[in-house]
Every structure is written in structure tokens, then in C-alpha cells.
Amino acid sequence: xxxxxxxxxHLIKTRGQQVTLRCSPKSGHDTVSWYQQALGQGPQxxxxxxEEEERQRGNFPDRFSGHQFPNYxxxxxxxxxxxxxxxxxxxxxxxxxxxxxxxxxxxxxxxLLVL
Amino acid sequence: GEDVEQSLFLSVREGDSSVINCTYTDSSSTxxxxxxxxxxxxxxxxxxxxxxxxxxxxxxxxxxxxxKDKHLSLRIADTQTGDSAIYFxxxxxxxxxxxxxxxxxxxxQVTL
Numbered sequence: 001x002x003x004x005x006x007x008x009x010h011l012i013k014t015r016g017q018q019v020t021l022r023c024s025p026k027s028g029h030d031t032v033s034w035y036q037q038a039l040g041q042g043p044q045x046x047x048x049x050x051e052e053e054e055r056q057r058g059n060f061p062d063r064f065s066g067h068q069f070p071n072y073x074x075x076x077x078x079x080x081x082x083x084x085x086x087x088x089x090x091x092x093x094x095x096x097x098x099x100x101x102x103x104x105x106x107x108x109x110x111x112l113l114v115l
Numbered sequence: 116g117e118d119v120e121q122s123l124f125l126s127v128r129e130g131d132s133s134v135i136n137c138t139y140t141d142s143s144s145t146x147x148x149x150x151x152x153x154x155x156x157x158x159x160x161x162x163x164x165x166x167x168x169x170x171x172x173x174x175x176x177x178x179x180x181x182x183k184d185k186h187l188s189l190r191i192a193d194t195q196t197g198d199s200a201i202y203f204x205x206x207x208x209x210x211x212x213x214x215x216x217x218x219x220x221x222x223x224q225v226t227l
Contacts, residue, residue, distance in 0.1 A: 004157075033214065042119075042203055042217030043158070056214055090157055094213070102213040106150070106158040 002027050004093050004107035012113045013081050021076045021110045025093030032074040033104060034066060037088040049074050050096050078112075086114045117141040119206060121218035128226055133191040135221045137204035140185060144206035147180065148215065149189045152201045161189070161202075191223075199225045 005024045013019050025032050031050045035043035045058035049068035068074045072093075078085055088111050092104035118140045127133045139147070145166050150158040164171045164178045164187075171178045177190040187204055201222050205215040 035215075035217075040219075042205075042219045043215070045214040045216070048214060058214065092158075092215075102207070103146075103148075103160065103163065104213075104215060105160060108157040 004091055004105055006089075006091050006107040006110050008110060009108065010111045010113075012115065014115050015081055015083060017081050017114075018077065018079045019081060019112060021078075021089050021091075021112075022073065023076070023091030023093075023107060024073045025091075026105050029093035029095050029105070030072050031094045031096040031102065032068060032072065033092045033094070034074070034076045035090040035092065036060070037090055037109070039087070043090055046076070081114045083114050086112060088112075117206070117216045119204060119216050119218040121202075121204060121221045123219070124222050124224070126224045126226060127194050129194060129196055131194055133189075133194045133198065133223055133225075135189045135191075135202050135204075135223065137187040137189075137218055138185055139187065139204075139206050139216075141206060141208075141216070142185065143208055146207045146213075147178075147187050148205045148207070149176075149178065150203045150205060150217075152203065152220070154200075158203065194223075194225050196225045196227070199223055 033048040034046040037043040047057040052068045063079045088109040090109045091107045094102040094104045148163045149161040175192045179188045201220040203220045205217045207213040
């Protein structure tokens with residue numbers, strides 16, 4: 001049973017560039033959430049996708065956008081990168097709508113460094 | 116807004132019990148989770164507790180919840196060096212979009 005996978009594992013970009021991160025959910029899951037974890041901090045919720053729609057969003061600017069595909073995989077896009085966007089980006093998947101408890105399982109993350 | 120707080124660091128000797136504490140502010144939290152993060156890795160779900168429970172035991176792990184004081188703890192019995200990691204508590208709410216709100220994490224160091 002494949003767990004949550006993310007690509008790439010590491011990425012280096014320069015200020016002003018754009019980046020796309022990818023996530024494949026755990027088998028059988030239909031919901032994907034994205035979190036940003038700055039160094040020494042806990043993860044911060046960016047947004048969540050279900051049925052190809054963004055259904056909740058955290059306190060992040062519009063430079064952060066996402067997409068969910070019919071196979072439930074997801075992308076996180078960040079435009080106009082800032083130095084402060086350097087972080088570990090975590091994807092979590094869960095199963096919605098059929099259980100009260102939407103336990104989220106995390107992938108290994110993508111470490112983004114903005115220079 | 117919601118807030119989850121944890122102490123930053125805990126050091127214990129191998130074989131002793133570890134107790135990691137967490138406080139949260141949102142009284143509508145329905146599920147509370149403990150995740151473990153090893154260096155350079157993602158988050159591993161350890162256990163969770165529903166808000167109408169006081170205690171949950173899962174092998175070496177015991178979760179205690181004091182809903183009145185909004186206090187959550189994770190006890191690890193017979194702590195091993197492999198338990199050295201950062202431990203995060205997180206809360207969520209039932210509904211159509213169950214985002215997690217995390218604490219800042221407690222670094223557990225296990226010494227010989």
C-alpha cells in the first residue's frame with residue numbers, strides 16, 4: 001500500500017521565480033492538504049483540495065495556488081518567490097465524507113530553498 | 116484565533132518515561148493528534164484522541180486529555196533512543212474541511 005509521495009525532494013530557486021510541487025495521495029484517499037513548515041516551526045495549513053476544488057484555505061497570499069486532478073493527485077504552485085518561502089512543504093492525504101475522523105497522513109515533504 | 120502551545124525541549128534517560136505536554140485554546144476541537152518528526156523527514160501519525168475521551172492507550176503511548184483545562188499530554192513508557200525526535204500536537208474539527216492546527220513541537224532527547 002503506497003503512502004503519500006511528493007516530488008521533488010529538494011528544490012533551489014531564486015527570488016521572483018515560480019515553483020510547482022507535486023503530491024500523490026495514499027491509496028484510497030481523496031483529499032489533499034498542503035502545509036508549510038518553516039525551520040523550527042510547526043506546519044502551517046495552506047489549503048485543502050477535495051473533488052478538484054479548494055475547500056478551505058489558510059492565511060497565505062494568492063501567490064500560493066493549487067490544483068487537484070481527477071486521480072486525486074495535487075500540485076502546489078508558488079509564484080513570485082520570496083526568501084521567506086524557503087521551507088519544507090508537506091502534503092497530507094485523507095479520506096473525506098465517509099468517516100467522521102479525517103485523519104491526515106503526511107508525505108516526506110519537499111524542501112524548497114529560495115536564494 | 117486557534118492556538119496550540121508546547122514546551123520546546125525535553126530530555127530523558129533511556130528506559131524512563133517521557134511526558135510531552137500541549138495546551139490548546141479552541142474549545143470546539145474535536146480530535147487531537149500526536150505526530151512524530153525525525154530529522155529531515157515528514158510527519159508520522161502516532162496516535163489521536165477524540166475530545167469526549169479522557170485517556171487512550173496504545174502500546175507504549177498513553178494520551179491524556181483534560182478538556183476543561185484544554186490540556187493534552189503524551190506519555191511514552193520505556194523511552195528508547197529511537198524515540199528521539201520532534202513531537203507535534205495538533206487539533207482539528209469535524210466538518211467538511213478538517214485542517215490541522217499544530218503546535219511548535221517539542222524536541223525529545225533521549226540520553227543513555
